[in-house]
Amino acid sequence: MYNDFNYDNDYYQRTRRAGRRPRLLSYIAVVLVTSILCSVTVGSVLYNKFSSELEQVKMSVADNADNGDTEITNRDESSAESLDGEQYASVSENESTAADAVSSNDFIQSSGSGSDSLTSLALTKGSSVTAIAKKAGPAIVGIRMTIPGTRYSYFGSANNQVSEGSGIIISKDGYIMTNYHVVSGADPKKGTSSRTILEVFLPDGREAKAVFKGGDEKTDLAVIKIGLADLPTAEIGDSSKLEVGELAVAIGNPLGMEFAGSVTVGVISALNRTVEINGRTLNLIQTDAAINEGNSGGALLNSKGQVIGINSAKIAASGVEGLGFAIPINDAWPIINSLIKYGYVKGRPYIGISGREISSIYASYYGLAEGIYVTEVMPGSGADKAGIKAGDVIVSMAGKTVETINDLDNIKESYKPGDTVTVVVDRNGRKVSLRLTFGEES
Secondary structure (H helix, E strand, O other): OOOOOOOOHHHHHHHHHHHHHHHHHHHHHHHHHHHHHHHHHHHHHHHHHHHHHHHHHHHHHHHHHHOOOOOEEEOOOOOOOEEOOEEOEEEOHHHHHHHHHHOOOOEEOOOOOHHHOOOOOOEEOOEOHHHHHHHHHHHEEEEEEEEOOOOEEOOEEOOOEEEEEEEEEOOOOOEEEEOHHHHHHHOOOOOOHHHOEEEEEOOOOOEEEEEEEEEEOOOOEEEEEEOOOOOOOOOEOOHHHOOOOOEEEEEEOOOOHHHOOEEEEEEEEEEEEEEEEOOEEEEEEEEOOOOOOOOOOOEEEOOOOOEEEEEEEEOOOOOOOOOEEEEEHHHHHHHHHHHHHHOOOOOOEEOOEEEEEEOHHHHHHHOOOOEEEEEEEOOOOHHHHHOOOOOOEEEEEOOEEOOOHHHHHHHHOOOOOOOEEEEEEEEOOEEEEEEEEOEEOO
16 A cells, blocks of 8 residues: 555655654743742742741841840930930930940940941931031131242242141130141241231131231241131130040141131041151141141031140151141140230240251261250350350250250250259360250240
8 A cells, every 4th residue: 555655755854853843842841831830939938038037137136125235216306415406316325324435425336237237327425517517617717828929020929938727716806826837937036027928717708817926836836816806716625535536526728728617527546646747746636537738727626516636737648548636725725825925935944046966977977076066046045144155066954965956955844944054065075064044935
């Protein structure tokens, strides 16, 4: 029956391929259905396990809250403490006690585990940076010092010196404290005082000319005065009560009037830092609140908005951040009061010489004694009356060896005006003992 049938090869192959396709599609469908079922099953198991663990975490947090360990709540209207109409976060009584042990200004910081607490509040009880700025800001002014040049061209003065800084109003009748270097050109001791112009810019938009009332280069403090009345004043705090880690707010004019009234925030990083600036050794507060050129003379404030320091310097170097310094207000205030009353720091002993240090290398090279080479003696000073002459080398004072200017200053500061000490000078290779009575620095 089939003997005459011709088994064509092409026909056979086409028939075979046509038979494969239904079976291949079936296999793919089975694999997809199986994958979907597995995914649903595994997802369901994981979801149930995650939900169970999440419920345990919530129960644990609730238990901790009941024990008063980590709860932070918002105060209701009846118990809210506010400053300038604002309400702030608070902690339970147990948390407040723990915070007191850390900082005298009661810093509040959120705590917890997992994803429930990743944010630090950085608030203080009953205060905020906004309230501090509102309280102290109106008393922080900008100061511009202009020293007209002595060379002139067709277009006017060719070498004017202009610098800008900050200041703090301390009396309603216009006294302002600042850094000496901000207003130094107006000091009558300087040859530029007669042509130096001091301008003060108030936050309310007013401007006024200022006069130099007194300055102390050694401590980098000065007082100027403007002729306006009923001015806002800053509240003075107590820097002796500062603790490392508490809030610090700096207000001033970084980089000049363009950024007047800038507020920066940080902490008290360290106390009693001894820093040498331009040959002066100062005892300073260290803070990481941003302080830049132009901030000098501005205020460093505590959480109550009180001035606890006068911003003075910043270490500026590649890779260095957060190293700002301020003069403690407890050190500055007596000097400020003396400058207002007398125009100088009263009661400071005075020798009456100018000189430079002779190191051991220079001493051996020039055949001089090691000590302080006297370049000038002020007429009528204690040094003049003692017989000290230009060209003498001071080698000791009050029985202590003198090698540097700091040595001389440290010895001098142990005495008061009117005290007498023995000074030994080297005069042409011969030691001469002289009796020096200190005058008063003015």
